[in-house]
Amino acid sequence: DQQVKQNSPSLSVQEGRISILNCDYTNSMFDYFLWYKKYPAEGPTFLISISSIKDKNEDGRFTVFLNKSAKHLSLHIVPSQPGDSAVYFCAARQGGSEKLVFGKGTKLTVNP
Amino acid sequence: GAGVSQTPSNKVTEKGKYVELRCDPISGHTALYWYRQSLGQGPEFLIYFQGTGAADDSGLPNDRFFAVRPEGSVSTLKIQRTERGDSAVYLCASRPTGGAGNEQFFGPGTRLTVL
Numbered sequence: 073d074q075q076v077k078q079n080s081p082s083l084s085v086q087e088g089r090i091s092i093l094n095c096d097y098t099n100s101m102f103d104y105f106l107w108y109k110k111y112p113a114e115g116p117t118f119l120i121s122i123s124s125i126k127d128k129n130e131d132g133r134f135t136v137f138l139n140k141s142a143k144h145l146s147l148h149i150v151p152s153q154p155g156d157s158a159v160y161f162c163a164a165r166q167g168g169s170e171k172l173v174f175g176k177g178t179k180l181t182v183n184p
Numbered sequence: 185g186a187g188v189s190q191t192p193s194n195k196v197t198e199k200g201k202y203v204e205l206r207c208d209p210i211s212g213h214t215a216l217y218w219y220r221q222s223l224g225q226g227p228e229f230l231i232y233f234q235g236t237g238a239a240d241d242s243g244l245p246n247d248r249f250f251a252v253r254p255e256g257s258v259s260t261l262k263i264q265r266t267e268r269g270d271s272a273v274y275l276c277a278s279r280p281t282g283g284a285g286n287e288q289f290f291g292p293g294t295r296l297t298v299l
Contacts, residue, residue, distance in 0.1 A: 116227065
């Protein structure tokens with residue numbers, strides 16, 4: 073029973089365009105959400121996060137949007153760069169718990 | 185500064201053998217986590233340490249898996265009587281408790297292959 077779902081296994085975009093990665097969750101007790109980026113043979117690297125009390129958080133080219141009523145969040149990357157090509161994981165944490173629950177990931181390819 | 189380090193980077197063993205995987209967290213990080221990532225999946229939580237004690241071990245799949253952190257820094261994940269299904273990348277992460285952020289910092293992982 074997947075509590076965090078990333079329904080698109082892969083996404084391909086052109087350099088300079090916007091990349092939108094989506095994530096859905098089922099557990100309404102999640103209060104904190106994170107996005108991680110992972111290159112092959114490396115551990116996940118933290119990218120950006122958002123608390124459930126907010127609906128948007130921006131950091132440079134990366135913006136995360138949270139729609140609590142729809143239990144949906146998305147990561148926008150603008151403009152996309154070839155170095156952004158990686159697997160992106162959405163993760164969620166329930167209040168009072170330390171464990172992160174991850175989605176299966178979306179492989180982003182940014183073509184030059 | 186140095187990030188989370190894990191040794192060995194790769195471990196190949198035979199079914200039924202015992203293995204130990206080591207994690208060196210970022211200096212000063214009191215919280216330490218173990219996750220397991222199988223092929224095509226996201227990381228799956230195993231256990232969380234706060235200092236020396238295991239505060240949440242709800243993710244350990246069975247009693248063949250055990251982890252320790254005797255001095256509150258380095259941690260060892262121990263797997264007894266390994267099975268082929270234990271093959272995965274084992275990730276360690278750490279976090280400074282009380283810090284402003286909630287992100288966990290991951291190491292590169294140990295790829296375990298059970299033949």
